[in-house]
Amino acid sequence: MNQNSTYSISDLSKNFDLTARTIRFYESAGLLSPKRDNGKRIYQERDLVRLKLILRGKRLGFSLNEIKTTMELYDTQPNETAQLEYVLTVIATHKKELLQKQMDIETTLEEMEAVVKNVQQKLETIRGEG
Amino acid sequence: MNQNSTYSISDLSKNFDLTARTIRFYESAGLLSPKRDNGKRIYQERDLVRLKLILRGKRLGFSLNEIKTTMELYDTQPNETAQLEYVLTVIATHKKELLQKQMDIETTLEEMEAVVKNVQQKLETIRGEG
DNA sequence: CATGACGTTTACGTAAACGTCAACTAAAAC
DNA sequence: GTTTTAGTTGACGTTTACGTAAACGTCATG
DSSP states (O other): OOOOOOOOOHHHHHHHTHHHHHHHHHHTTSSSSOETTEEEEEHHHHHHHHHHHHHHHHHOOOHHOOOOHHHHHHOOOSSHHHHHHHHHHHHHHHHHHHHHHHHHHHHHHHHHHHHHHHHHHHHHHHHHHH | EEEEEOOOOHHHHHHTTTTHHHHHHHHHSSSOOOOTTEEEEEEOOOHHHHHHHHHHHHTTTTHHHHHHHHHHHHHHOOOOOHHHHHHHHHHEEEHHHHHHHHHHHHHHHHHHHHHHHHHHHHHHHHHOOO
C-alpha cells in the first residue's frame, strides 16, 4: 500500500480476504491483468474495481467464466449497430435472471419468517410450561 | 403421472427439466428419498416440494450440501430450548446473506442500466450520422 | 416370445475453483 | 553477508455436480 494507489498481492489478499493463490488463479483465468514490477504483480484502482465485480458476481452464484464474459461485454465499446444491439439483448437476459433471483430471495425470506414464527411459538409454549 | 399424485423419475425429469441422472444424484446426496415400487422410484408431493427448494437454492448459488443442511434444519422440530434458539441464529445468518444478495442485485441492476443508457446513446448517435 | 420403452446400479470421466506443496528469485532486515 | 520475507511459477490434489457408458431387470405390446 503506497501513495500512488498501487497494491501488492498481499495487500489485496488482506483487504479482500482472499488467498494470493486465488488472486493468481483469477489472473490465469483472464479476469485480472495487473502490471508487473520486476516480475511482481502491481495492482491499481481498476484492478480493485474488477476484483469487486468478481466477488459480487460470485456472491450471486455466477461462474468465473460468466463473470469474465460479462465484464468483457460491458467493457468493450463496439461501434457497429449490430454489436451494440447484441449487447442490449444480452443485458436483457441478465436482467431477467437477476429479477428471478430477486423473486427467489423474497420467497425464501417469507418462508424463513414463517419458520421463525413457528419456532418462536414453540419457545413461548415451552416457557409457559416451565 | 397418475391420479394418486405419484410420479416416475421421467415425470420429474420432464416437469423440472432435469436429467434422471441429476435426480438420482440429488437422492444419493441425501436431498431426496422417494418410495420404491419394485426397485423403481416413486415420487410424491413432498418430493416435488423438496425438488423446488433444491432448484431455488441452486438458482441462488447455494451448494447441494448447504441446501441439504438448511432443509434438514428447517424440517426438524426440536423440542429443546437450546436447539430452537440455535435454529433462530442460523436463520438470522441466512437472512443476512440473502439481504446481501439483494443489495448485490440492486447494485448490479443499476450498473446495467447505466450501460444500457450508454449503448442506447451510441446507437442514436450512429443513426443520427447515418 | 421378442422388442422397445423405461427403469436400475456400478463405475469411471470431467470441468470449475481453488488448496497445497516444492523449488526458485529478489529485496529487506539484521 | 546471510537470513528472513514476499513474491514467483509449476504441478499435483480435492471437492462439487453432474455426464456418460455398460450391463442388466421389468413390463406392455404386437
